[in-house]
Amino acid sequence: MTSAPQFDPITFQVLWSRAINIADEMATTLVQTAFSTVVRDNHDFAVGIYDAKGDLIAQANQSTPGQLYCMQRVMKDLLETCPSHTLAKGDVLIANDPWLGSGHTPDIFIATPTFRGDDLVGFGVTCAHHTDIGGRLAAPDAREVYEEGIIIPITKLYDKGQPNELLFQLIERNVRIPHRILGDLRAQMAANHFGGQRLVEFLDESGLDQLSDLTDAVAAQTEQNMRSQIAALPDGVFENEIELEEEDPAGKRLVICSRLEVRGDEIFIDYAGTSLQVPLPINSVLNMTTAYSTFAIKCALTPHSPNNKGTSAPIHVSAPEGSILNPTFPAAVMHRTAIVFYCVQAIFQQLAAVKPDRVMAPCGTYPLWVERFAGKDHEGNPYVVAFNAQGGQGARFDQDGVATTVFPANVSSTSIELLEAEAPLLCDRKQLITDSGGPGRQRGGLGQEVVLRNLAKDDALLSLSGGRFHIAAPGMDGGGQGTLGIIRLDGGSPEPRRRQALLGQDGTALFAYPGGGGYGPPYERDPAMVLDDVRKGYVSRERAETDYGLVLSNDGTAVDTQATIRKRAS
Structure with missing residues (x-):
């Protein structure tokens, strides 16, 4: 101490x-x-x-x-x-x-x-x-x-x-x-x-x-403060393995293996068994792995304490050298959030066994989505802009997930007006996606759909990122998963993963950002909250009936309480 x-x-x-x-x-x-x-x-x-x-x-x-x-x-x-x-x-x-x-x-x-x-x-x-x-x-x-x-x-x-x-x-x-x-x-x-x-x-x-x-x-x-919170947890070992949608050169999906041990007033996190580093820009150096592992513990145990050397003193993080969580130079690392954000998911899932009210279901914001456009504007001047928009957060024990807001990074979304002012781009559409939040007692945060159009006569070079194209954010404690992410260029087939592409004049890029996972069984959600979601367009009538067991009036404006009770009990 x-x-x-x-x-x-x-x-x-x-x-x-x-x-x-x-x-x-x-x-x-x-x-x-x-x-x-x-x-x-x-x-x-x-x-x-x-x-x-x-x-x-x-x-x-x-x-x-x-x-x-x-x-x-x-x-x-x-x-x-x-x-x-x-x-x-x-x-x-x-x-x-x-x-x-x-x-x-x-x-x-x-x-x-x-x-x-x-x-x-x-x-x-x-x-x-x-x-x-x-x-x-x-x-x-x-x-x-x-x-x-x-x-x-x-x-x-x-x-x-x-x-x-x-x-x-x-x-x-x-x-x-x-x-x-x-x-x-x-x-x-x-x-x-x-x-x-x-x-x-x-x-x-x-x-x-x-x-x-x-x-x-x-x-x-x-x-x-941190040691006292750790000491209040029961001693024990909690293990987790998360399959990622990223693949190694042999086509095998990468995994994060996590072993969290509570020992007295200290926590030991070991990522032994995690996949080896890959020739892709998704590797996370040990600094970042330690940072987000420590941050996850802090969020769950001491969210209101300051950040300093005292925060990390009782938390020990290790990862095998040469793995995707501790790569050796000169590994590619540009998009390391494609990997490291899942450390937060792993730790929250482990802590859910002892602190279910202090953790969050997995988010649609793993990894961070930041699309970059580069080209020449109407006057022929070069431009480079980053467009930052996000999907939905996972739900918590007693709160719905926050829509279109990044976690665990603490950054803001790009203003459409500023994007259009700094680059020859036009936003055709920006709206929440109905039914994108995972169903649960607490609903997952909604994702959003954004369509951007290139107005310049020259091609725009688009650097695609994003994730959760194949593995949706799962729910927690009986909650359902959020929706997948999708990128389409010029109305074509979904893009399979990160790459660079050219967007011609009047070409469009559609980004459908993933939803967050739900928390708790959907049938336990207050019918009044489900009805409110239907009225706001967050949940469709069909999903309210199938996922949440609601029985609505013919016009969909009221809940048939007794019929809902019978349906949920059946």
Whole structure:
């Protein structure tokens, strides 16, 4: 157990709340100065304040868990590569190596040391997903990481206030839309700089000499909370195996094997038996595997505690080297959510045996759907845009699944209006899909259908992603599965999996996003809730009758209560 200096409760809460506020202000700065929709509108980023030892003290509320959990590892590696005595005012450090960071090249980490006088007191750190990082556009069928863009080891982007012009030129010459990529990098630096100013003000006003005492106090409390929640679980071993729709080169479907052991106040998660890494861009580096495994435990046991080193201290994650959950360089990793999100499903299914009211049924948002379009607009200027829309979340013990909202990543959907403003694309249709949520006592979240049309005279290069084309999100505790995902180009047959395609002038791309799994037996759902779903178009009358055992009046506006009771009992 981590020991820490003592603060009285009021002082502790005031100091920690101030630190969180600084991180939130950094996130606001990043959003307001970013150039791309991915950062500005999808909020695909993480923001944190770190002490001089590289330990997280506070995160912005709008931070994606994968990037945030990996940021701690980045900071430790950064201080090994660039020890504190080698850092100076005006330094800015950069890295996007997937094996050091959050698992793929578009996520670029920027860390800015903060000095108070001559003393290093902390770091402002941001990680942002960049629309383009070179290589093949989103590399949907890459075999090696070399196809997925430039890799930047930990290095200085600024040295004592002087820009590393060669590195800036290298980035500029390797990306399709350099003004947006460099603009987002500068937005990250602006956020870090702002956070550094606020951090010095915070230390001056609070009377603290440095941040480590507060960092240790927050981490100690977090660790104590996590250990107490784990200790309340019965000791035992819970095993799970999930078959994925992805295949190895021999055509055999990949599997994630998970063994979760509760031992006292610690949890051990081992992925032994998981499939070997594959020549596809779906492998998840151990950083990301650990991040989402830890996040799943936190969601179930301590959802309201902060994220820091105390969160992960009692949680131990291992995966065989050379597997899809711990691949060796130079494995392709661009679309690692096609694999790693299922770690959350595996752990929730294991914890359902002891904490059924704290977990979620599998989601239609495993994996993350992000489609990328690239081409030339009406004036002949190049564009690259990412379209982020999602299916339905799984239902919970006492709540329906949330429609069209991603989990476990914490990103927002792309605004249709902004998409149409930044690219020659037109949205023909965007609507919820009736009956897409898995039936259950609590219904799974609905998916949606989106149709986009290319208005430009030139072809648009479309990089397809997505998933759950063959294996739907299953239900939990008797709940039913959600619907499958579908992609159709120009009204043709469903696309089998990720690939690149050309969309001609007036060509259309249809995306039907999967629904989430239901929770609990459908016949236990309140008939009034089913009727409300029918009225809203979430559930059809036919499925209300077959899946939920409802008997409706002839006009479908009321429930025949007695007939429904008899039907459900038969």
